[in-house]
Amino acid sequence: MGQITVSKYINAPPERVFEVFADLPNAAGRVSAITRIEMLTDGPVGVGTRWRETRFMFKREATETIEITAFDPPRSYTTLANSCGCRYECSFHFEPHGEGTNVVSKFTWTAQSLLAKLMSPLGKLMASACIKAFDKDLSELKAHCEQLQPA
Numbered sequence: 244m245g246q247i248t249v250s251k252y253i254n255a256p257p258e259r260v261f262e263v264f265a266d267l268p269n270a271a272g273r274v275s276a277i278t279r280i281e282m283l284t285d286g287p288v289g290v291g292t293r294w295r296e297t298r299f300m301f302k303r304e305a306t307e308t309i310e311i312t313a314f315d316p317p318r319s320y321t322t323l324a325n326s327c328g329c330r331y332e333c334s335f336h337f338e339p340h341g342e343g344t345n346v347v348s349k350f351t352w353t354a355q356s357l358l359a360k361l362m363s364p365l366g367k368l369m370a371s372a373c374i375k376a377f378d379k380d381l382s383e384l385k386a387h388c389e390q391l392q393p394a
Contacts, residue, residue, distance in 0.1 A: 251385055253385045257317045267288055276376060276379065276380060282294050283295060300376065307324045
């Protein structure tokens, strides 16, 4: 198992930050690494919402099916994906701080298949690249949240 944590202060209230982060249908227009979002469920975003996300990672496109497993607006939500013999869980926590919000994102991966378990030592090498990618995603979402704030 591996885990990374990335956090970012956003100068916007938690309700607004949560709204932007949970607006999955528009994520491709806000996060440059995401090239395409295909919603697999209808209705408002919440527990059980599923989508197919294509993003540019490690110099190539990768597509994963992701599902929301916990949803507590405007405090947090958690997603789950299974791919390449691993289970990937990502949580976002939105904590009020002054007039803004501290966003804390935790990404955990657990090898499930024999091949993934054999490749686990490489996960530590990739953690640094994952931290940079998550930080970039959060920075782009931060810019979007702060840009939309009233003057």
